Amino acid sequence: MTAKQFFKSNVFKCLISLLCVLLVSGVFLAIANGFLEVTEEEMFKRQFNKQVSAVYDGRTVTPEEKDISGQNTALGSSTIQKVWLIKEENDYLVQAEGKGGYNGSLTIWTIIKMDTSLKAITGIRAVSIYAYPDGELVGNISVANLNLFAQDYKDGIIYNYGDKTDPSYVQTNSSYSFSAICNAVNGSIEFINAFAGGIVKEDPFEGFLYRDFVNTDKDTKYELNADGDVVFTVRTKANAPAGYFTVEIVVGTDGLIKKYTVKRYGSEDSHGEDKTEEEYNEIVDKMILTYMGKDLKYFTDKLGEDMAYPGDNSDKFEETGASRSNYLCMYAGAFATANYQKALDKLTTDGGETDE
DSSP: OOHHHHHHSHHHHHHHHHHHHHHHHHHHHHHHHHHHOOOHHHHHHHHIIIIIGGGGTTOOOOEEEOOOTTSOOBOSSEEEEEEEEETTTTEEEEEEEEOOOSSSOEEEEEEEEEOTTSSSEEEEEEEEEEEOOTTOOGGGSOHHHHHHHHHHOOTTOOOOTTOTTSTTOOOOSOHHHHHHHHHHHHHHHHHHHHHHTTOOOOOTTTTOSOOTTBOTTTTOEEEEOTTSOEEEEEEBOOBTTBOOOEEEEEEOTTSSEEEEEEEEOOOOOOTTSSOOHHHHHHHHHHHHHTTTTOOHHHHHHHHTTTTOOOOTTOTTSSSOSOHHHHHHHHHHHHHHHHTHHHHHHHHHHHOSOEEO
16 A cells, blocks of 8 residues: 555544544543642642531631741651641641551641640640551541540640550550551640740751651650760650660760660560560560671661661561561661761750750
């Protein structure tokens, strides 16, 4: 078939017709997509009407977004994204990302009640889940679970419902998700306390590496000893079923671990299925002996630069059988050795002890 015959053929005519249909369809789809696109503002309105309006029994309330630029919004286990003032009720609505979920971070809305001067928190009005990653088992977190934040509020509270070793632990079968929610709410309270007081709070752990499994909001600190070493007190997060560990790590002037002491074990009795709490702790103690004289490279050589959890019964550990507890202790070791110089610089510049 010649080129002239092809252009006159039915095949060519069909191809042209098909291309025209595709072109017109594409134009219509582009136009429709523009009409159907949900803007961030529209998404906020929908979520606000769905999750917040009901809290006020249908009363009309108006959220006024506040400028939080210049504030410290990164709070260790959470990040503050946005804040609105609900003027009719003297409430702040805080949108915060809580770290530590099963598949990532959860975005949480916390409505915080304030006094008439907007200077002091008087309680929690409501907590709701705004967004979460695929596969997160948030369906196990009931309304009654979320209502605990309002029921249990008191000045200075640190919510810890997802930690099996904490007295406040609540069984949900979604401990990771509940921990992430707690992190977001704790961060929201901390931020509003500073924001309401006009305080721009500095983060003593700004720029520190390996914070994902370290609770920099509570108990974690660093200080100089008489020998010029940096002494880290590290409270890890839980790695269910293992609860949090609190350890003291002395890093010498050469950047190597001189001493590693467990102050609080997070191991939990497996109730006869495997090992007792004491047996798990013995495994952890043996593992810790291998950390002496080591620097960051020792930990990253075993677990990689990202220090991700390698899975249960991994061959990455010298002593197996307590993988989740061992991981937390290794992560604390990586945190201390990776941040030795940063901590030293802060301490020698600012002087004294730094903590949260």
